[in-house]
Amino acid sequence: MAINNILVVGAGVMGSSIAQVFAAYGYKTVMADLKQEFIDKAFSNIDKNIAGLVEEGLADDSYGKTVKENLTGILNSDIPARGKEFDLVVEVVPENPAIKKDTYQMLSDSCREDCIFASNTSGMDVFSLTDEFLKNPERLVITHWFNPPHIMKIIEVVKGPKTSDETAQAVREVLEKCEKKPAVLNNFMPGFIVNRMATVICRELYYMIEQGWVTPQDAENALKYTDGLRWSFEGPLELWDFVGLEIPIAVAGGVLPTLCDNKEGIPLGDKYIAEGKTGVRAGEGLLKKYPADVDAYVKKRNRRILTMYKVMNEFEKEDAAE
Ligand SMILES: NC(=O)c1ccc[n+]([C@@H]2O[C@H](COP(=O)([O-])OP(=O)(O)OC[C@H]3O[C@@H](n4cnc5c(N)ncnc54)[C@H](O)[C@@H]3O)[C@@H](O)[C@H]2O)c1
Incomplete structure (x- = not known):
């Protein structure tokens, strides 16, 4: 299962940052949302994320350039015409069963049958939700990212009753190439891990x-x-x-x-x-x-997470050298 082209459906808080990660690691990535103004906002979120990484010395100018080169935006209404291009679709639409169901219906009709679908649901059983209509349910898996996705390394990869080992493995490989730490859960259960x-x-x-x-x-x-x-x-x-x-x-x-x-x-x-x-x-x-300034709180919190990752990277290097 070669994965080169990725579609992220839903370019909100999570989707924009997830799309940034794939693009930064060389995947040709397309973000889709309902309106152009949501896509514009996603690009401006990404600019802010990149500025934060540069400020912390965790990204240089080439990081931003790579993201820009690999990332484009389309409307949901373009997906039926473009769907066959994608090897992996990451679904990041709101946590609402009707919206998720409609989205999978559209994706199932628009994409190739070997295209992997990965849901960022926080806990919805997307497997039961889509069981009656999804073509090839072996390719559906949950990838649960943590906020903010461009900083947090852990991603829970949750298999449904029909998800194939190949699907979970292919997703794990993509995430590892993005320097993430996927944790595969073989059984859908509330709260994941x-x-x-x-x-x-x-x-x-x-x-x-x-x-x-x-x-x-x-x-x-x-x-x-x-x-x-x-x-x-x-x-x-x-x-x-x-x-x-x-x-x-x-x-x-x-x-x-x-x-x-x-x-x-x-x-x-x-x-x-x-x-x-x-x-x-x-x-x-x-x-x-x-304090009332929530943005400042979030900024400080992100900086601390990044500082801890720097330390953890040193520990990992030490372990790898043993
Ligand atoms: N925010 C978090 O901290 C967090 C963490 C982990 C998982 N999640 C999950 O990620 C998913 C997205 O959450 P978010 O916080 O990014 O939400 P959000 O509201 O910020 O983003 C959702 C985006 O989906 C778009 N969208 C695309 N197709 C749509 C459609 N058909 N109908 C309505 N909207 C559509 C919306 O316009 C919006 O931009 C949810 O399943 C949520 O549970 C969120």
Whole structure:
């Protein structure tokens, strides 16, 4: 499955940055959206992204030139005429079943049957949604990128019941060529890997806070200064290997019967939502109050992610040299 030409359908927050990544790594990439003004906005988002990378010393002038050379924009209405050109289509339209369904119907009618379809859904079962009409469902897979895609390296590649190994492998290869870290999940399940684990951790932390056992800041620090520090070079599985399995497995035996097992929801989270304290964009969340300038917050956050990647790259080089 040779992949050279890529179509990204939906050039919004995620789609524009995803298209930038493919174009930067030499793939002939086309972004499609409903209106020309959305395409124009996507190109201006990409300009801002590139300026941020240059500022951090992570891209030079040739990066921007390569993106511009390889990236073009079209309207969704052009897809039926152009569909046969593409080897991979990445679907990044809004998280709405009717919109996703219509999009796949159009793609199924417009593209070659060997063209791979990769959905950036956050959690929708696109496999069931398209099962009755999709030609060749073996080529449908989820690729779940994290925001912002041009910075975050992890991409969850989720196989549906009919997704072929060849499809998952071809997508993995493209992502690796873009210096990403695909993690393949062989079975569609809510939350995939990352959000599933975030749910486990935060359900327990919210529970401990709700019980009055710990303050939000102390809970935050306990995780940030242990796992937060270590996970950049030694993930949870390697950590247990390092400690020696007898200890954590014995600890788990005592902890498991006492864990929160609420399957209905996270009541403390509901309380904060009802009070309008939903986080950074609302100016206040569970942990603290946040400044009004959200853009500045996002910029600082992106800079910190990039700084951590620089360190992680050094660790990876060290490991590779051993
Ligand atoms: N924003 C995130 O942090 C994030 C993270 C991971 C996954 N996702 C997923 O990525 C997908 C896109 O999210 P986003 O945040 O980029 O959304 P967005 O609203 O910023 O972008 C969606 C784009 O799709 C376009 N579009 C193309 N065809 C369309 C059609 N037929 N009908 C309506 N709109 C159409 C819209 O005009 C818009 O530009 C969703 O499935 C979302 O769940 C988002």
